[in-house]
Amino acid sequence: MADSTLKFKKLPDRDPPENTIGWIAWIRDNLFSSTTNTLTTLIFVYLFYLYIPPFIEWAIINANISGTDRSVCDANKSGACWTFIKVRLEQLLFGLYFASNPEQIWRPIVAFSVFGMLIVPLVIDKTPYKKWLLLALLMLYPVLFICIVYGGVFGIPVSDTGQWGGLLLTFALSFVGIIVALPLGILLALGRRSEMPIVKMMSVTYIEFWRGTPLITILFMASVMLPLFFPSGVDFDKVVRAMIGITLFQSAYTAEAVRGGLQAIDKGQNEASMALGMGYWRRTILIILPQALKISIPSIVNTFIALFKDTSLVSIIGLLDLLKMAQNSSRSLDWNGYDIEGYLFAGFVFWIFCYGMSSYSQKLERKLDTDRRVE
Amino acid sequence: MKSTKIPLHRNPKLRSFALQASLLLLVAHALFSVYQTTVSNLEARGIKTSTSFFDEVAPFKVGYSPFLEFKLGETTYIEVFFIGVLNTLLVAVLGILAATFLGFFIGVMRTSQNWLASKCALFYVETFRNMPLLLQIMFWNFAIFLAFLPPPKQSIEMGLFFLNSRGLHTPIPVIQNHLLSTIWFGFIFASFVGAFVFATWSKKRFESTGKSLPVFLISVSFIIAVSYISFVILGSPLGIDIPVLGKFNFKGGGQLPLPLFSLWFALTIYTSAFIAENVRAGISSISKGQVEAARSIGLTRAQMVKMIILPQALRVVIPPTISQYLNLTKNSSLAIAVGFEEVVAVWANISLNQTGQALIIIAMTIVFYECCSLFTSFILNIYNKRVQITER
Numbered sequence: 001m002a003d004s005t006l007k008f009k010k011l012p013d014r015d016p017p018e019n020t021i022g023w024i025a026w027i028r029d030n031l032f033s034s035t036t037n038t039l040t041t042l043i044f045v046y047l048f049y050l051y052i053p054p055f056i057e058w059a060i061i062n063a064n065i066s067g068t069d070r071s072v073c074d075a076n077k078s079g080a081c082w083t084f085i086k087v088r089l090e091q092l093l094f095g096l097y098f099a100s101n102p103e104q105i106w107r108p109i110v111a112f113s114v115f116g117m118l119i120v121p122l123v124i125d126k127t128p129y130k131k132w133l134l135l136a137l138l139m140l141y142p143v144l145f146i147c148i149v150y151g152g153v154f155g156i157p158v159s160d161t162g163q164w165g166g167l168l169l170t171f172a173l174s175f176v177g178i179i180v181a182l183p184l185g186i187l188l189a190l191g192r193r194s195e196m197p198i199v200k201m202m203s204v205t206y207i208e209f210w211r212g213t214p215l216i217t218i219l220f221m222a223s224v225m226l227p228l229f230f231p232s233g234v235d236f237d238k239v240v241r242a243m244i245g246i247t248l249f250q251s252a253y254t255a256e257a258v259r260g261g262l263q264a265i266d267k268g269q270n271e272a273s274m275a276l277g278m279g280y281w282r283r284t285i286l287i288i289l290p291q292a293l294k295i296s297i298p299s300i301v302n303t304f305i306a307l308f309k310d311t312s313l314v315s316i317i318g319l320l321d322l323l324k325m326a327q328n329s330s331r332s333l334d335w336n337g338y339d340i341e342g343y344l345f346a347g348f349v350f351w352i353f354c355y356g357m358s359s360y361s362q363k364l365e366r367k368l369d370t371d372r373r374v375e
Numbered sequence: 376m377k378s379t380k381i382p383l384h385r386n387p388k389l390r391s392f393a394l395q396a397s398l399l400l401l402v403a404h405a406l407f408s409v410y411q412t413t414v415s416n417l418e419a420r421g422i423k424t425s426t427s428f429f430d431e432v433a434p435f436k437v438g439y440s441p442f443l444e445f446k447l448g449e450t451t452y453i454e455v456f457f458i459g460v461l462n463t464l465l466v467a468v469l470g471i472l473a474a475t476f477l478g479f480f481i482g483v484m485r486t487s488q489n490w491l492a493s494k495c496a497l498f499y500v501e502t503f504r505n506m507p508l509l510l511q512i513m514f515w516n517f518a519i520f521l522a523f524l525p526p527p528k529q530s531i532e533m534g535l536f537f538l539n540s541r542g543l544h545t546p547i548p549v550i551q552n553h554l555l556s557t558i559w560f561g562f563i564f565a566s567f568v569g570a571f572v573f574a575t576w577s578k579k580r581f582e583s584t585g586k587s588l589p590v591f592l593i594s595v596s597f598i599i600a601v602s603y604i605s606f607v608i609l610g611s612p613l614g615i616d617i618p619v620l621g622k623f624n625f626k627g628g629g630q631l632p633l634p635l636f637s638l639w640f641a642l643t644i645y646t647s648a649f650i651a652e653n654v655r656a657g658i659s660s661i662s663k664g665q666v667e668a669a670r671s672i673g674l675t676r677a678q679m680v681k682m683i684i685l686p687q688a689l690r691v692v693i694p695p696t697i698s699q700y701l702n703l704t705k706n707s708s709l710a711i712a713v714g715f716e717e718v719v720a721v722w723a724n725i726s727l728n729q730t731g732q733a734l735i736i737i738a739m740t741i742v743f744y745e746c747c748s749l750f751t752s753f754i755l756n757i758y759n760k761r762v763q764i765t766e767r
Contacts (some may be wrong), residue, residue, distance in 0.1 A: 220738050
């Protein structure tokens with residue numbers, strides 16, 4: 001019979017048309033899809049042609065990296081002077097004290113490496129025991145940092161905070177600001193959401209006061225007025241004053257970030273835990289905060305980024321942070337005139353940290369947000 | 376029935392009252408004792424906290440004060456404060472205008488179909504957003520402008536603007552006849568009122584009949600026509616003062632000295648990166664369904680942008696952008712690094728060092744910024760109330 005010949009036979013799929021796949025189609029879709037699109041592409045290509053080759057020539061091809069003094073750079077002015085950065089690298093990263101005591105330089109290096117070893121697994125998704133790592137970073141690491149960098153224990157010579165500088169100081173200022181401001185900020189955010197009118201009013205006043213004032217005014221206040229606030233005899237050195245100012249400032253911003261998370265929690269969570277007979281603190285610590293903090297991590301990280309950049313303002317009140325170090329080095333007699341290299345290096349270091357943090361927070365935001373949006 | 380009485384220490388009302396009262400007492404006590412210690416500490420250093428120094432003559436020079444006249448040996452401290460405030464407001468306004476235009480441009484470029492344009496905008500945003508503003512200000516001022524801008528003789532010409540190592544020279548309008556120029560401003564105001572009335576009328580007509588007019592185009596051409604015609608009829612009551620190259624420097628016109636120019640430049644670039652990000656977020660916050668629905672009811676592209684996309688996108692874009700304006704104003708205090716004379720530099724720094732009146736001076740500076748901040752949140756609240764989606 002014929003039925004055996006009528007059997008359906010699947011033909012192999014044909015390839016998609018040549019002009020819809022591969023890089024040619026991609027270029028056509030993304031660069032030349034219409035007249036305006038083509039025109040835009042051409043304009044950009046022309047601009048690239050104008051600016052990128054000269055920059056690469058200056059920064060890489062003609063750049064100087066050999067030697068240990070400015071004679072090399074002065075001989076070849078057509079390229080960047082990375083020799084300057086190479087020679088001053090230790091000062092820029094660790095400050096004057098550690099740069100001038102080579103036998104001590106392991107201290108900041110160890111401090112930075114331990115930080116790196118703690119933070120890298122934290123940002124990787126699948127690390128086990130993340131909670132413990134985070135706890136170690138927030139609780140144990142500061143102790144370790146003080147022991148190693150400040151010294152005074154285990155026979156490590158003391159390096160006073162006044163001698164800290166460069167990236168080390170920038171790091172210390174922002175780290176203190178971040179970890180001290182976090183609990184303060186959480187308390188303030190809870191206060192702002194509180195039902196007690198006076199607590200609420202105080203939190204709002206505190207938050208809005210610090211948020212309304214520029215950090216530089218606060219730093220002036222910390223460096224000029226802090227000694228006046230205390231009975232004579234009580235005094236802090238400059239770095240600690242800046243840390244106090246930065247922490248107070250940062251706590252207000254952290255509070256607002258946490259408040260965003262608190263607002264996103266459904267009322268039912270609170271009501272359900274009340275119905276179970278939990279008190280305020282148990283409700284808050286066991287039910288509300290774990291959910292709220294998780295949601296607010298991206299915005300908390302964003303306040304970290306802002307703080308990390310803002311620590312550069314301490315250079316105005318005379319601390320030798322990374323920015324001031326770069327500026328001073330490029331104004332010193334040895335390297336006078338190589339400002340661009342100094343600023344570019346400092347900017348690049350800041351950029352790496354901030355970009356890293358912002359990509360992490362964007363990744364988290366994408367993970368938390370699953371809406372369908374217009375491209 | 377046995378009534379279980381709540382013990383006193385477990386009564387929530389009483390507990391909350393006791394807690395708040397003790398907190399209030401504690402904070403009030405702390406603040407008061409800090410105030411007392413501060414005043415007595417200042418007195419121990421020979422500084423009596425009072426506002427009498429306001430009327431003393433300031434012994435230093437303020438180089439840039441376009442709105443109030445500065446005379447060394449006559450200008451008092453309180454006038455220096457106002458000069459500083461006005462300079463801050465000047466750079467804030469200039470920065471806000473420029474950053475808004477640049478930010479919208481970059482933000483729209485970021486959502487462009489063109490891959491190169493979109494990636495360039497991304498590069499711009501990620502570069503300038505992730506570096507400290509202070510570093511950028513110093514970079515532009517010291518490493519680029521001071522090092523590479525030509526002396527006045529070889530100024531870079533941009534139309535009527537001249538850029539050189541002293542700063543940017545701009546043309547400024549000059550009032551030639553007071554009465555006539557007032558009348559002219561009156562005409563412009565009247566044309567704005569006319570355009571507003573027209574817009575209201577055409578909106579009403581659209582709602583009742585469905586017929587629409589190109590309102591924006593008509594209003595703009597109406598305002599331009601009225602102001603131009605009245606300007607000619609009144610015989611040009613305003614003139615332009617163009618900067619002219621003298622023997623050593625430019626004369627006439629307005630001037631943005633180099634510190635102000637670099638500050639403005641850096642603030643604009645830094646803030647525009649943030650505004651661009653807001654604009655991108657606003658555009659991509661519109662869900663696909665909105666666009667598809669607009670297409671399916673047959674709206675043209677222009678209608679869709681005007682009636683569906685813009686109202687919803689602006690709702691997302693404007694609030695964070697207004698906060699950016701406040702940030703820009705606060706960030707202008709970094710001028711101190713390049714020596715532009717705004718309020719922190721002349722008041723919280725120089726005047727404070729001269730008089731030692733730390734308490735009053737810092738308080739006034741903070742109050743000024745708090746006023747800016749309160750004003751911003753006032754505007755934001757009004758806006759948020761207006762655009763709030765009315766739900767059931």
